[in-house]
Amino acid sequence: MNKLSLSIIFFLLFVIIFGAYKFIYQGNVVTADDGRTAIVLTGTEKDLILEEMRGFLSAAQQIVQAVSNGEIDKIIIAAKKVGKAAQAEVPVSLVGKLPMAFKKLGFDTHVKFDELAMDAQDMEDKEQSLKLLGQLMQNCVACHAAYRLDLEKTN
C-alpha cells in the first residue's frame, strides 16, 4: 500500500468518526445569545418536541390535581400517558440533531413517569407520588435551563 492510499484511508476514517460524533453525540447545536445550547431544527421537528412537552405539563397538572383530590387511579392514568410507551416516534433525522445529553434527559423523564405510575399502583400513597413528581420535575428545570429550540434558517 502506498502512502497516498494510506492517507486517503486515514482521511476517510476521520470523516466517518467525526460524522458519527456529530450525529450520535453532539447534535445540531449552536450557542444561543442567552447562553443556552440551541438545538437547530425544522418547524415540524420543533412542533413534535413542543407537543411532547405540552403532554408533560398536562400530566404534571393532572397528577397534582389527582393528589389533592386523593384519586390514586387518576395519578396512575396521567403518569402512564407520558411514560415510555407514549414516547413520540422520533424520526432518525431528528435523533441525529439532538445532543446525547438531551436524549438521555428526555428518556429518563419518560422512565420516571412510569416509575411514578408503578409506585402509585403498588403503594397507593399520594404523598409519595407528589414527592416523586417533585423529583422528576428537576429534569424539566435542568433541561430548560440548558437547552432551547431554534429554527433552521430557510434562505
Ligand code: HEC
Ligand atoms: C430533554 C429536555 C427537556 C425535558 C426533560 C423537558 N423539557 Fe420541556 N422543553 C424543552 C425545550 C428545549 C423546550 C423549548 C424551550 C425554548 O425553545 O425556549 C421546551 C418547552 C416546553 C414547554 C413549552 C411548550 C410549547 O408549546 O411552547 C413546556 C410547557 C414544557 N417544555 C414543559 C415541560 C415539563 C412539564 C417537563 C417535565 C415533566 C419538561 N418540559 C421536560 C426541553 C425539555
